Amino acid sequence: MEIKLSVRISETKTTIEFNDHQGVINILDAAKEITLDQPAVYILLKDHTIISIGKSEAGIFQNELDFNKIITVTPSWDIELDYLVQQFITEAVENDIKLANIPEIKTKIPASYKKTVTSYNNEVLFVLEKFGYHLKHHEEPKKTKAKPAKARHKWTKEVSQIEFFIDARGCKATALWHKRNEMLLKAGATMMPEPSLNKDGSLGFSAKMGQRIREDHKDKVKNFVTTEDIILKSVNEVGLFLYFGGTNSWLELIDANGKTLNEWTVVD
Known part of the structure; x- marks a missing residue:
């Protein structure tokens, strides 16, 4: 990707302008009063997080919120x-x-508009990354032990025909990875009624995500049992929907012969 920009930098503010009036990114240090000239998307950071x-x-x-830097995007x-x-x-949530x-x-972003907003989003993220701002965590690597790479999984037509069974955290269900970007959860799946709480009594991140996914499909659930087949976007969404996550769902989906979905699809 190559993008032409105009950049102005001062001690407290960096202004990045896209060519052809395609928008402006401002990176500002927090101040007592910040004035926005136009409506904008904002990203708040505390110590670069x-x-x-x-x-x-x-x-x-x-x-x-307590923040010391703000990024504004006027598209x-x-x-x-x-x-x-x-x-x-969505990008931030997917990057934990x-x-x-x-x-x-x-x-909900209309399907007809998805390509446009995704393309612009990718351009903005590309520019921000070049200026040192990433929509993902950056932890210091451990000196004693290297962090293992995240497992990759490959969908195949063979896998799409296999039923996988879930019996985890009080939930029972049958699911198929029937399309590359879709999981089919069969009707009759039993769900964990309530999520576990943090020590301070608050809902954790996974619990909030699980509740949001349930809200999207509440018309297909009665008494914590699904009444119709439900399409979810990923294996992780299946886990969040059924039992609010908390475990590696790739290991919880098991076929009739005891082979996990991870064993079927993991790429070495």
């Missing part, structure tokens, strides 16, 4: 802010970033 993503109207920016006229902020939030104040209701 992303803590919140949202949308703000023009005017004086206010937020109760081109053809990019809807609501869709762009949802795309940023714990965000504060995630909207309870997920904005």
Whole structure:
């Protein structure tokens, strides 16, 4: 990817302008009063860690969170802010970033608009990464032991025909990885009624994600049992939907011969 930019840098602010009026990114140090000239998507950071993503109207920016840097993205006229902020939030969640104040209701991006907003989102992330800001955690590597790479799994037509059974954390279900980007959860699956709480009585990140996925399919559930087949996006979504995560779901889906989905699909 190659993008032409105009950049202005001062002691407290970096302004990055896309060519052809395709939008502006501002990176600002936190101040007592921050004024936004236009409505924008914002990303709040504390010590270079992303803590919140949202949308703000023009005017004086206010937020109760403790942050010391803010990134604002004012896109081109053809990019809807609501869709762009949802795309940023989705990107952060998929990279295990714990965000504060995630909207309870997920904005649905129309299929006809998905390509446009995704393309613009990727360009913004590409630019931010070059300036040292990543929508993913960056932990110091352990000196005594290298961190193993995340397992990769490959979908095949053979796997798509196999029923996998789940018997974990009080839940029982049957699922198929029937398409490359879809898991089919068969009707009659039993779900964990309530998520476990943190020590302070609050809901954890996985619990919140599980509740949000359940909300999307509440019309197909009665008394914590699914009444219809449900399509989910991934193995992880299956685990979040059924038992709020908390375990490696690739190891919990097991075929009739005792072979896990991980064994069927993991790429060495």
